[in-house]
Amino acid sequence: MSDLNHEIKALIIDSLNLEDLTPDDIDSEAPLFVDGLGLDSIDALELGVALQKRYGLTLSAESEETRRHFASISSLAAFVEASRTK
Amino acid sequence: MPDCWPIAAHAIIAWRGDIPIERHAFDADTEQAYRALAALAQPRIVLFETDSYRFAVWLIAAWRAGLTVVVPGDMLPATQAALPLPWVGVVADAALADWHALAAPSISSVYHAPGLEVFTSGSTGAPCAIHKTLTQLANETAALEAAFGSQIASDARIVSSVPHQHLYGLLFRILWPLAAGRAFATDTLPWPESIWALPAGARYALAASPAMLKRIPELPARAAPQVRFDAIFSSGGPLPADANLACSTRLGMPITEVYGSSETGGIAHRHHPQHAWTAQPGVELKTDDAGTLWLRSPFLATPDWFATSDRAALDQGQLTLLGRADRIVKVEEKRISLTRVETLLGALPEISAARALLLPNRRDEIGAVLVLSDAGRTLLAEKGKNGLDRQFRQALSGALERIALPRRWRFVAELPHNDMGKTTEAMLAALFAPAPANPEIVATRQDAHTRMLTLYIGAELIHFDGHFDAAPVLPGVVQVDWAIRLGKAAFGLAGTFADMRQLKFQRIIQPGALITLTMTWDAGKQQLAFAYASASGAHSSGRITFTGTQP
Numbered sequence: 199m200s201d202l203n204h205e206i207k208a209l210i211i212d213s214l215n216l217e218d219l220t221p222d223d224i225d226s227e228a229p230l231f232v233d234g235l236g237l238d239s240i241d242a243l244e245l246g247v248a249l250q251k252r253y254g255l256t257l258s259a260e261s262e263e264t265r266r267h268f269a270s271i272s273s274l275a276a277f278v279e280a281s282r283t284k
Numbered sequence: 285m286p287d288c289w290p291i292a293a294h295a296i297i298a299w300r301g302d303i304p305i306e307r308h309a310f311d312a313d314t315e316q317a318y319r320a321l322a323a324l325a326q327p328r329i330v331l332f333e334t335d336s337y338r339f340a341v342w343l344i345a346a347w348r349a350g351l352t353v354v355v356p357g358d359m360l361p362a363t364q365a366a367l368p369l370p371w372v373g374v375v376a377d378a379a380l381a382d383w384h385a386l387a388a389p390s391i392s393s394v395y396h397a398p399g400l401e402v403f404t405s406g407s408t409g410a411p412c413a414i415h416k417t418l419t420q421l422a423n424e425t426a427a428l429e430a431a432f433g434s435q436i437a438s439d440a441r442i443v444s445s446v447p448h449q450h451l452y453g454l455l456f457r458i459l460w461p462l463a464a465g466r467a468f469a470t471d472t473l474p475w476p477e478s479i480w481a482l483p484a485g486a487r488y489a490l491a492a493s494p495a496m497l498k499r500i501p502e503l504p505a506r507a508a509p510q511v512r513f514d515a516i517f518s519s520g521g522p523l524p525a526d527a528n529l530a531c532s533t534r535l536g537m538p539i540t541e542v543y544g545s546s547e548t549g550g551i552a553h554r555h556h557p558q559h560a561w562t563a564q565p566g567v568e569l570k571t572d573d574a575g576t577l578w579l580r581s582p583f584l585a586t587p588d589w590f591a592t593s594d595r596a597a598l599d600q601g602q603l604t605l606l607g608r609a610d611r612i613v614k615v616e617e618k619r620i621s622l623t624r625v626e627t628l629l630g631a632l633p634e635i636s637a638a639r640a641l642l643l644p645n646r647r648d649e650i651g652a653v654l655v656l657s658d659a660g661r662t663l664l665a666e667k668g669k670n671g672l673d674r675q676f677r678q679a680l681s682g683a684l685e686r687i688a689l690p691r692r693w694r695f696v697a698e699l700p701h702n703d704m705g706k707t708t709e710a711m712l713a714a715l716f717a718p719a720p721a722n723p724e725i726v727a728t729r730q731d732a733h734t735r736m737l738t739l740y741i742g743a744e745l746i747h748f749d750g751h752f753d754a755a756p757v758l759p760g761v762v763q764v765d766w767a768i769r770l771g772k773a774a775f776g777l778a779g780t781f782a783d784m785r786q787l788k789f790q791r792i793i794q795p796g797a798l799i800t801l802t803m804t805w806d807a808g809k810q811q812l813a814f815a816y817a818s819a820s821g822a823h824s825s826g827r828i829t830f831t832g833t834q835p
Contacts, residue, residue, distance in 0.1 A: 215646060217692055217744065218670040218796065231686075236677050238686040240616050240647050 202275045213248035214241050226271040234270075242268065249274075254283035288347040288398050288418055292465030298337045299441055300470045302483045305337055317345035317383040324380075326370050327395045330354045333373030336448055337470040340458050341383065342372050347418065350395035355402050357411065357449050402451045404546040414451075414547050415585070423566065423582035424549045425460040430565040431553060432540065433464060436489045436514040442468040443482065444491040447703065451546040452519045456491035476500045479535070484510040490535075492516060494523040495705040497539065501530035504732065513537040519544065521705030525557035543605065548590060549583030552603050560602035571598055576609050613642040615650065620688040625650060628680050629690075634660030634672070637699055641712050643692060651716050652676075652690035655698060661727055661738065665798060665819065669693070669740055692716055695726045695740060719746035723766070726798070728774075735774040735803045739766075743795035758793040763824050767803065767814035771828070775805045775812070779833030782810075787826040799823065807833075 207221035210230075214237070228234035231242065245268075246257050255278065258264055267277040297310040321329065321342075329346055331353050333339040346353045356363045359375045372380045398418055403411040442461045446453035461468040466489075473479065473492075476499045482488060488511055497518055513535060518528070519542040532538045543561055544550040552561035552569075563569050568580040570589070577596035578589045595606040611622040622640040629638035629652060637655040642648060654676075656664060664672050677689045700711040723739040730736070741758060748756040768781060793799060797818055804813045810833050815825035 218668075218673055218742065220743075220796070223670050232681075233678075236674070236681070236686070236689065238689070240687065244647065 202279060203271050206271055206275055206278065209248055209252060210235075210237075210245060214244055224271060226275075229270060230268055230274070249278065253278050253281075255281040288350075289344055289459070289462065290422060291344070291462045294438075294465035294467070296467040297462070298340070298468050298470050299483075300337065304467070305470075310337075310341065313341045313383060314345045314348070317341050318348050320380065320383055321346050321351060321372070322349040324370055326351070327397065328352045328354060328369050330356060330367045330369050330371045331373050332356060332359045332371065332375050332449065334447075334472070335470050336457055336468055336472075338373065339448055340462065340468075343458070344462075345383075346372075347398040350398050352395075352397055352399040352401060352415075354413075355400060355449055355454065357403050357447075363411075400454075402449075402454070402546055404451075416451075417585070420549070420583050420585065421455070421459055422463070424455060425463045427550065427565045427567075427583070428455065428460050429464050432515055432517075436466065437487050438465060440466060440487040440489050440514045442466055442489050442491065443473055444469070445473045445478075445496040446491060446493045446520060447472060450520070451549070452542075452544075453491065455549075456517060456519075476503055479511075480506065480509050482509065482511050487512045487514055489513065489515040490517065492518055493703070493705050494518050494521045494527075495701060495703065497523055497531045498527045498705075500534055501527055503534075508534065508536050515540055517542055519550075521701070523557070528557040545592075548579060548592065549581065551579055551581070551592070560599070560604050563601065563603065569596075569598055569601075569603060571596055574609070575606060577603075577605075613648075613650075615642065615648040615687050618685065618687050620650065620685075622650075625652070625680070625684065625688060625690065628683055629654065629676065632660075632676065632679055633657060634663055634676075636660075639699060639707065639712055640690060641709055643713070643716055649692060650688060650690045651692040651694070651712075653694045653696060653699065653712050653715055656695055656726060664695070664726065664740075668796060668798070669695070669742075670796070695724050697725045697728045697737075719744060719749065721746055723799075725770075730774075733804055733806075735771075737770060737774070737801045737803075739799045739801055741793055741795060741797040741799060745795070748795055756795050758797075760787075760789050760824065763789075763793070763816060764826065764828070767801065767812065767826070768828055770801065771803045771805070771812045771814060774803060777805070777812075777830060777833045779810065779830035782829040782831045784826055784828045787824075789824045791821055791823045793818075793823050 203226050204221050207224045210216065211219055211221065224235060231237050249255060250257065267273055295307055296304045297307055298305040329351055331339065331342050333342060343353055354367060354369065356367060364371070364375060370377060370380060400416040400421065401413050402416065403413055442457055444453055444457040448454045448457050457468050476496055490513055516535060516537050517540050523539065523541060528539050538555045540553055540555050542550050543552045550564045551567055552563045554561045566582045570578050572578060575595040577592045577594050579592065580587065580589050584590055593609050595609050597604045597606060607627060608623055612619050613622055625640040626638045629635050634657055635654050636657040639653045641651050643651045667675065673693050680689055694715040699707045701707045723741050723745065725737050726740050727738040728735065747759055747762045751757060751759055764784065771777065793816065799816050799818045802815045810830045812828045812830065816823040
């Protein structure tokens, strides 16, 4: 799981083109949006696309569910683990 | 031949060093230049000339011939290509380089639209032409004389650090002195030190750029200059209040700031950085509901109200400037005020200056260029750049939508600027170029022989590309190359690399590091000693010998 955490952190940095940041700087339990990493709505769009491409998973249209998956690196890793097709 | 520009009766027109150029010589030179220009049979010429006397001769002669004179800010090949007209002065067809070389030809034609075209860099950095009639210019010099003339003696010499190729320099160093009967210096003062080299025993008025004045307090301590200033002007860009006060203490004269632009001419002035501004004689001011400053002025082409791009408050005619009017950009369809981003950043104690701009990358992003305060630099050393970026984003998140928060940050020791002290958007955008070859210089410190630069080693540096993918390390050859280039710039060395010795690499430098580069110049040995160090200890050091650093 921690390998997947690291992989997702690297995917976020790479796909969102974040600067001055390494995977080690990202706290697995901290919120991705608003506080913590501070991603915005455009980042959410881009990250969704990147996750679909990399792991072949389908994102729910239901926003409450998506918000739970996208809460932190750990919750995202759990979601990827459960839903990935590649 | 008709007189177009009012020239007061005075015996000495200009000073070349300590040698006067007298009125009769000026009249003879303008007569010859006038004949050369009239023979051209062209209604417009381009004038680029670095010597103020020669510039004045060509300009007055051209106006007598009824020509419009286009005055570019530089003589770069692109500028020459953009102005396919006869060039006069430094860049000139052979016949127009020097009026003395000419046989006096007969006058074939005279035009009737004497005027001036100057260029302003504008906020985008693209030059933009502005036309001025002689009436506009004469109204402006009359207002300058009315506002400041009584404090400047008639035998004071006008000296300047700003090129006369821009409107501020042209008005203050040439047109106003000619109209008011004062002599001007032919050469531009290139360095702050030049003030101390002015011929002693005379009185002076100085038209300076903020870029030069800001550097005067940084000079090593020395006695006040051996000359008396009747007035010191600063215009063309903002002069920070602390630099203003330190400068007036060292030069023994308050700085008169003139607020205006090439487009509007002078708008207002003040003699103390904490005072409100007073409108130039003849200028009317008002503000609208949005706080934007408007003016009506005899220096404008029409009597209509003109909107500036500044916000202001007016109280019984006294003007307080409140920053630039909103610059609105769109990020992914959302409207964002860059002015607001800058104001919020500038209010943080860790930041002493802030600029924001739109970066049209793969997604639209806001970038911020910051000059950190001492508190900010301390925090950078503690938290690293990522920690500081995050803290700034958090500080702004209560006041800005998330999408308006800067995502890219550049820390600089000072904002980049041109020779007029202006920071253009293009200069800021260049700091965000992908795969840069140079580190961010966060701060500089110096004493007599030593320069200390604080460098942030960003992961986006091109030198980390492939060196090595798994464990990026800053190559030693890059560290030596930086020491050579930064050392040459810091000490103003002109020489070339001869050899290097005592090279030691003790500890690797990785992305995200905050490094102090200490350099010492030994002029006797022509040797530059450098050392890279950080909180983790010494990284590398060595000595580089140059040849030909002394002329």
